[in-house]
Amino acid sequence: MELLERIKNAIIETMPAMAKQATQEALEKGISAKEILNSALIPGMDEVGRLFREGEYFVPEVLVAAKAMNASMDLIEPILVGSGVKKAGKVVAGTVEGDLHDIGKNLVCMMLKGAGFEIVDLGVDVKPESFVEATKREKPDILVMSALLTTTMLNMPKVIDALKEAGVREKVKVLVGGAPVSRDYAEEIGADGYSEDSSSAVELARKLVNV
Ligand code: B12
Structure with a gap:
């Protein structure tokens, strides 16, 4: 076309x-x-x-x-x-510390929003402590982390550790993604889910919150 x-x-x-x-x-x-x-x-x-x-x-x-x-x-x-979709759950999202790539994260947020999730977008270069603060403040069902650099994906486990230290790891499902991230890596760092694109992220998010 x-x-x-x-x-x-x-x-x-x-x-x-x-x-x-x-x-x-x-x-x-x-x-x-x-x-x-x-x-x-x-x-x-x-x-x-x-x-x-x-x-x-x-x-x-x-x-x-x-x-x-x-x-x-x-x-x-x-x-x-779309409009008038009923709320499926709440998501806090961000690109990890040191990383300024936001197109993929924005797409994932857009698709989740389309599927009825409420999105709190923390933006790019988000420090572990900011993910923790937002998790405490917003009480999301899912925390979405995106990384596009092989160097910054190493900050994902730091966020998971910070959630554990703050005693909120069990209160939220952690979903990770971005070009260098793999299913194996997601498992290795103890995330609850990984998917390679924004459409399958929606399916996964739904599963994680039992919608
Ligand atoms: C656009 C871009 C930039 C832009 C970003 C603009 C912006 N607002 O995002 C700018 C120019 C700023 C940039 C800068 C840099 N970039 Co850059 N960039 C890219 C590029 C060309 C496209 C990325 C993109 O947006 N893709 C389109 C989106 C839709 O795809 P995506 O992000 O992968 O997201 C999809 C999935 O991964 C997934 N997904 C993403 N996040 C999540 C999260 C969850 C939870 C889930 C489930 C799924 C998911 O869903 C999305 C939709 O399907 C890539 C090359 C590439 N083809 O990937 C390089 C690339 C990522 N950049 C690279 C590099 C090296 C850099 C710089 C270091 C360059 C430099 N020398 O300064 C800087 C780093 C800046 C920083 N600190 O972050 C390298 C990374 C190499 C590596 N392995 O680490 C790449 C791969 C290019 C390359 N081959 O060299 N970059």
Whole structure:
């Protein structure tokens, strides 16, 4: 579909205004928000990742590509999230300390919100003590942690330890994810769940709170 290609290319070519316009047109033509996400935004960002890995793109290009993805996500979020869904549970979410990547975490939050979860988003670079404070304050059913760097995923077990020290580990289910995180790693650090993408995160979250 030409419009999906245009959205994807707007991300790859780092053009936020074009991404927004093409997304608007796609929605008006009846292309679903889910299709825009899965067939244009995610493949577009994957390609940006490849160009970055191969040294063709540098951080500034990736940042503008992320802006383009967000410009499109702003339009599809209200549709994915829907309205009037009954509350499935409460989630506190954040990207772990030292890590500024938030696109994946935001997608997971968006999908969970769409499935009826109430989201308290702590943002990026979240210290273990901030996860603990939020767990005590908000009393969530699920704590979502995201990490995109092999170095920062090592901060996930620190959060779990801090929850234990504060005596709240048993009060919340811990769900981890992000590109470098694996099922084995999740098990190793004692998380309650791992999933590789935002759609399966919803299924898992539902299971964890018995919805
Ligand atoms: C965009 C991006 C950036 C942007 C981030 C903008 C933003 N607002 O997020 C900027 C430019 C800031 C950036 C900076 C850096 N980046 Co960067 N970045 C990327 C890039 C290209 C895309 C990441 C992304 O958004 N993907 C799209 C989303 C949708 O995918 P996702 O995050 O994986 O999330 C999905 C799943 O993982 C899962 N998920 C995510 N979180 C969670 C949580 C739970 C609980 C669950 C269940 C699921 C889940 O669901 C999501 C949707 O399906 C990746 C390459 C890549 N292809 O991954 C590199 C990449 C992650 N970055 C990398 C690096 C090295 C850096 C820098 C160190 C570069 C530098 N030299 O400065 C800095 C670090 C900054 C910091 N301290 O965090 C490396 C990491 C290497 C490693 N193994 O550690 C990568 C892999 C690129 C590479 N191959 O070299 N980056």
